[in-house]
Amino acid sequence: MERELIEDYGIIGDLHTVALISKRGSIDWLCLPRFDSNACLARLIGSDENGFWRITPKEPVIKYERRYLPRTLILETTFTTASGKVKVIDFMPPRNSHPSIYRLVEGIDGVVDMTMELIVRFDYGTTVPWVRHMEGGLSMVSGSGGLAISSNVALESEDFKTIANFQAIPGETQTFSAIYHDSITKPPAPHEARESFEHAFSFWQNYMKGCKPIFGEYQEVVERSIITLKALTYQPTGAIVASPTTSLPEQIGGIRNWDYRYCWLRDATFTLYALMIDGFEREALKWREWLLRAAAGDPTQLQIMYGIGGERLIPEFTIPWLSGYRDSAPVRIGNAASNQFQLDVYGELMDAFYQFRRSGIKYSEESWHLQLVIVDFVAKNWDKPDEGIWEIRGPRRHFTYSKVMAWVVFDRAIKLVERYGMAGKDQEWRAIRDDIHKSIMANGYNEELGYFVQDYESTNLDASLLLLPLVGFIDAADPKMVRTAQAIDERLSINNVVKRYETGESGEDGLPGDEGVFLACSFWLVDNMVLAGKTKEAKIRFDKLLQLGNELGLFSEEYDPNNLSMLGNFPQALTHVALINTARNVTQELSPAKHRTSS
């Protein structure tokens, strides 16, 4: 069978984890009970043998259509065959007790012969479960967990696989469910499918009531991004995963394959900022509590990322039994970037705290205490080299963007004293802010070339520099910044989509091979255009970028401009965040970019 591409997938989720479902009706990625648990369906980055759950017509499909039910995370896939039409409705009810997936098959037209195939392999596609018959279905148990599979259709076992054959007829519904449980407890009975559907439907519709109709022609794509960000949030703690997948490659056949099922402070603060200005303040408060807990103890030991429960140890290792997406090995679990020094993170946190305050979010004494620790730490460390926003795996460098974010730390701390009466050493901070500014202008800006450079020792370009006007370091219309944005567009863009930096010899990042264009950076370039007054051009660019998502409105981290296909983990929070911000920038007078940089 022809293999699915990243763009062929949609997600369903229950605010603890998500499942990736292909347009052919196959669930090919599922980690239970949490985002970062071992996958029990891993075909996405392996083969059929590593687990999948497919419901599809037996005969050839002439047309596949998919959509989410409006303002929900309920996915509807319609198959048209020569014999008729049938739809599969997939959802995970927001979690009450046990994680569960429901799949409802409804005939629309004609009589269509259908097949259901399920291979469960725990421990990332390796462990065959112990299968027993139970009332209304099967129990599949391995190690600490188990899945209870139920259906109103007879389930059979064949060659270590569960199958069902049935017909889709208008007016009839076949239901399938999978409920996860601890292996020491009895498999739970499924809830009534319609009731579970109503629960999921009303949860999402209620959640989206908070989303204002302010995005004009982009309302639908923004709403999908907001729902996606919510789906990537781990409800018990408020942590947000960068993406629910691991090792979807940045280059087909390459080794740039990373595990994103963790909470990066950078990605999470960007996410919150996007949600906060759209009125989703509850998320912001929950995340602030998460951060305070994660940083509890000695705040100078702040990490750049944590596990979704606040875990600090995220050791990175490879699992050789999975072949990788389109043979892009290795498949990595864990992320060694968790031990890196990334100076920008402190600026992102300080900016988030400042924006909380501006938007009237309740002040917290603990958070000011944490901010003072951050300021103190950055005062002592801003002049040290780091691994930077892109988490390079080569030697540390003096990245210009990192220094700018160190400037942001002091800028926001000073503003909190000046504007909100917080007690702090603002005189001292002003002097440090000036020193950092001087250092950046002397080393991070190249007079001869007329643009800001990636780091103090090179003349490379870097798309993170597009954030300089967005954080208020420089005006987007300043000739230095205009020239920087122009140079980035000229040298790093391929068909209007921007690479992070030059890989290979001219921009060594400690890794072999190349990568695709980076979607978040491409949205940042549009933001620069808006701020520099080029609104028409910006809108044209934005419209083109929106074509790079799939028909469900989901975006990956990167894109392959040669093969016109998605790359990198999927869906990626950072891309959806950038999309939301840019949609606001191109549609609204007080855009987030202007709002963030104005007093």
Ligand SMILES: OC[C@H]1O[C@H](O[C@H]2O[C@H](CO)[C@@H](O)[C@H](O)[C@H]2O)[C@H](O)[C@@H](O)[C@@H]1O
């Ligand atoms: O490019 C090498 C690095 O790639 C990953 O980092 C990227 O994803 C992060 C999460 O979205 C994002 O915060 C970071 O800015 C990106 O560069 C990977 O996680 C790293 O381990 C890897 O070194």
